[in-house]
Amino acid sequence: MSHPLSTDVLIVGGGIAGLWLNARLRRQGFATLLVENATLGGGQSLASQGIIHGGAKYALHGALSGASEAIADMPRRWRDALGGDGELNLSGVRLLSDAHYLWSPGTLAGNLTSFFASKAVRSRVDPVKGADLPAALQHPKFKGKVYRLDELVLDVPSLIARLVELAGDSLLAAERLEPLHEQGELVGLRIDGRAVQAQRIVLSAGAGNAALLSELGLSQPAMQRRPLHMVLVKGPGLKPLYAHCLGGGPKPRVTVTSHPAADGQWVWYLGGDLAEAAGVARDAAAQIRAAQQELADLLPWIDLSTAQWATLRVDRAEPAQSGLVRPDNAFLSEQQRLLVGWPTKLALAPDFADRVLAALARDGVQPGSHPTPLDGPRPALGQPVWETLLP
Secondary structure, three states, X not given: OOOOEEEEEEEEOOXXXXXXHHHHHHHOOOOEEEEEOOOEOOOOHHHOOOEXXXXXXXXXXXXXXXXXXXXXXXXXXXXXXXXXXXXXXXXXXXXXXXXXXXXXXXXXXXXXXHHHHOOOOOOOOEEEOHHHOOHHHOOOOOOOEEEEEOOOEEOHHHHHHHHHHHHOOOEEEOOOEEEEEEOOEEEEEEEOOEEEEEEEEEEOOHHHHHHHHHHOOOOOOOEEEEEXXXXXXXXXXXXXXXXXEEOOOOOEEEEEEEEEOOOOOEEEEEEHHHHOHHHHHOOHHHHHHHHHHHHHHHOOOOOOOOOEEEEEEEEEEEEOOHHHOOOOOOEEEEEOOEEEEEOOOHHHHHHHHHHHHHHHHHOOOOOOOOOOOOOOOOOOEOOOHHHHHOO
């Protein structure tokens, strides 16, 4: 067997959380190794809508809790990084939209009163009309109200590609991971039979954390899965739209983001209440019919007669919460050298990295000397879901 190798921080999971953390650590001089058993971003990351939330949609049912203050600062932090002046240099990542919109159809007021009263709405929320409306809403039949939110939307595939660039030679494809113990303490992992020691091991594998914890003989922290049944539609008549459409309840009736397909057409990716409880209970055909009816009701001037449709089931992996509620912020659990966490949503990847870095600083973990990298295959980039489901 090959001689043992070492690194400062061993990260398991190549989604946005793991890749962002990896880049932050490397920028601070730490030696890292990130292992992935599938494709980079191929789990929850590439199934996300790419919205950098600032808490706006969660303010629809009133003020956010104090613990959720972290998300209010996320748009600024991501904008700084995209401009090359933040904690990471993400210049070159494609920005799909510099704003997300809140859209109230017809005369429906929705929960706008509580929304505008919420402390989560820190930045400007401007009403837009006429030529300033999103292209898909610029039609004489549109009678709703639209507000511009200071929340950007990213092209997740280009974000993953940039984080992979920042990873340098630290990425490794691995099929089998086993715990490595010394005197009863976890000191690293066996990666396809090769022993790798680390000052800290971070599990950031989303839904994969549960199986990894089981392999380590651990049952905590517990994980919950909150399912979604997303809808994708691609057609020649679609124009870019990035908006939460209000309904009468505390959640957006439907959330629309638009993504460029390889054939030059736009794909609308539909979430919101459409994709939650009732949507999860429907089969694919019924969910597509429900989405078709929603778009016909809300945007009847858009011709979808030749559109292609597909659905995608996504499990949001999060730390277990009482009543399966949505966590407010990123989560990190510590067990000696093992750190386990979930960012809980793409926008909070910086918050997740903050928590890991704070734990390292508190424990006095410093960059060491690790001259010999672990040779092996690199994991492949994941493919956008619309390319695989709507060829």
